[in-house]
Amino acid sequence: MRSYEDLVTHLTPTEFELFVKSHLEKIGTGLTSFEAKHNQKLAGHDGTYQIDVKAVFQALGCDFLVLVECKHQSARVKREVVEVLFNRIIALGAQKGIIFSTAGFQSGAVEFATSHGIALVHVIEGRFTYQVKSAEKEEYYSLPSWIEIPKYVGDFAYINRQGFEGRSSIEIGRMDDLYSFLFNGFVE
Template identity: 45%
Template sequence: MPDAVNQPDDAIARATSHYQPAQLSPAEFELFVASLFESLASTRALSELRVENHEVIRGVDGAYDFDATVRFDVAGMEFLILVEAKCHRNPIKRELVQVLHQKLQSVGAQKAVLVSTAPFQSGALEFALAHGIALVTVTEGRFTYETKSAGRSSVLSRAEAAAYGLPIFVGHGYSRGDSPGSVRVTVMSPEYPEYLAEHFLPSQ
């Protein structure tokens, strides 16, 4: 899939806008984000995984209120993931990702993740890929599966998607592809915690 590297910084990164935005409430969004990280407890040799909403952490230059934090131990070492959740309609700008990166450095966390209902601008995606910030866009499982009838494509209803075993909501995470200027898109869902682990957990 083509990357956004050669697009203007304020253009929407194509890799992050492949699917329609999810139709969900702020409460549903918050529950989905929490479920993503809680599902990590079933992967690898994690112990004492804790997901906390709106934790205030003091850094070297002030205190920050994060939408969520994820703490866990691996082989006796403590890890901290910072989570910012943006239930937005407008594309996410580079500046928001830069601010999250600064917060990560200030509090000394190991990882930062920005989860959004909106796509990311090209500059935001490129900065995130360069600095190890994980980006996730949220859509609905039904938007990822097309049916064709009489030469026309149609979108499944939620009930139809459930009959196919598709989750209501899914996320998509981004990493550099194998070829220059490409982006790999990975499904992010509590049903597939092993993919979440690849993006969010330290390599062993």
């Protein structure tokens, strides 16, 4: 049995990108003029960049551009990957960036992302959010028939204003910490 830390979803990289896009569309329904597009080529002042998902919406009378990168891999995302997204945000004049990963993030990536306003979301199978004590490892993540957990959920990693690393489970209907980070720049 695979461990929680080694989990990589069974989606292909393209399916993972489309999965992220569809979830962004679901959470963006409350925003004005929200639109998410997959596999976009955007022209910046210094070149053209391929972006996995481009999200645009209006808020406070302004247009917002969010660049989303999807990393379907078995190794944790390194700081350098977050730095590349940060440089793309600057080059394209975007307001925010988000990286979704199937393998999580190294601590340097979390530190850099938090200090530059980039959200990091580790996508895991929902069953890994439900744990019971069991002598049998195969049963450790077995779900009772009465429980309703989404197939996939996000584990949002951040460092709060006091400098403590935190994690928040996000799914449709439970996005408060991610919204706070994206719009306020921090999580309490």
